[in-house]
Amino acid sequence: MAESGAVDSTRLTVVGSGDAFSGCGCNAAYLVDERVLIDCGSPVQALLPRAGMTVASIDLVLVTHFHADHTYMLPMLLGARAFAGELRGGLTIGGPPGTREYVLRLLNTGYGRHLVELIEQRLELQWAVFQDGANDVVAGYRVGAHAVVHSTGPSLAYTVQRDDAAVIGFSGDTTLCAGLRRAIASADVMVCECTGWDGPTEGGHLWRGELEQLIAEYPNTRFVLSHLRTRGTVAGAILAHDLLSIDVGAPSDRDASGSGRGPGRAAAEAGRK
Numbered sequence: 001m002a003e004s005g006a007v008d009s010t011r012l013t014v015v016g017s018g019d020a021f022s023g024c025g026c027n028a029a030y031l032v033d034e035r036v037l038i039d040c041g042s043p044v045q046a047l048l049p050r051a052g053m054t055v056a057s058i059d060l061v062l063v064t065h066f067h068a069d070h071t072y073m074l075p076m077l078l079g080a081r082a083f084a085g086e087l088r089g090g091l092t093i094g095g096p097p098g099t100r101e102y103v104l105r106l107l108n109t110g111y112g113r114h115l116v117e118l119i120e121q122r123l124e125l126q127w128a129v130f131q132d133g134a135n136d137v138v139a140g141y142r143v144g145a146h147a148v149v150h151s152t153g154p155s156l157a158y159t160v161q162r163d164d165a166a167v168i169g170f171s172g173d174t175t176l177c178a179g180l181r182r183a184i185a186s187a188d189v190m191v192c193e194c195t196g197w198d199g200p201t202e203g204g205h206l207w208r209g210e211l212e213q214l215i216a217e218y219p220n221t222r223f224v225l226s227h228l229r230t231r232g233t234v235a236g237a238i239l240a241h242d243l244l245s246i247d248v249g250a251p252s253d254r255d256a257s258g259s260g261r262g263p264g265r266a267a268a269e270a271g272r273k
Helices: 044-051 074-083 099-111 113-123 178-185 208-217
Strands: 009-016 029-032 036-038 060-062 092-095 126-129 135-138 141-147 156-161 167-170 189-193 222-226 237-239 244-249 268-272
Touching: 009 044, 009 189, 009 222, 029 044, 036 156, 044 074, 060 141, 074 099, 074 113, 092 099, 099 113, 099 126, 141 178, 156 178, 167 178, 178 189, 208 222, 222 244
Parallel strands: 036 060, 060 092, 092 126, 167 189, 189 222, 222 237
Antiparallel strands: 009 029, 009 244, 029 036, 135 141, 141 156, 156 167, 244 268
């Protein structure tokens, strides 16, 4: 494995690869360059040190939607950032409309007002709202947001990019929809949920047959399948596991505008830290 932090390389770490209830892996959480956390369903404060990382390095947390298996470890993450180890302020939390209210409600329920005030003060929390079509630079990363269709409430897929490095996409939980396709089309590597395996599944999720269709339709995007209920193989895709790290080289074939990829796009090198 190449070391993370190389100028032309982006490190993707799958902290949790399982769906909500199966125990196939820890719940959803993904890290880009040790700095951008997408969802927080896993106890990242306990898992990251096993991969040689720390929550103190995180500058931005992106929430895809408000389900428990994607968010309920946020209070532990914020508490660890505020009260354990190195103290760094300036943490930004972003997500669909209502994210600030939702996260503060989780904190108040878990800790009470006094600790919430301390956490807000010590971390200097900042908030970002993303809606469909957003393309903003936050904490040094360009974040694209795409509305996707899930079971309830607002849900977003994201793309995340540092400078001219690879674009990493995250489906969140979704059905096969236009927003998901837009995110895949703009990503070099797409972390895509694959909850169902033998057939369509309930709750507004993708299944293996739909992923095989997407892999065929988008040959220039490398797929990493996560949010798994069971494990198997899917041709043309990497099947995620907890604490999988992938170093993604910068694409060499973008046009002058910085968009568009051809068959020569950078390969992903996978391995466990």
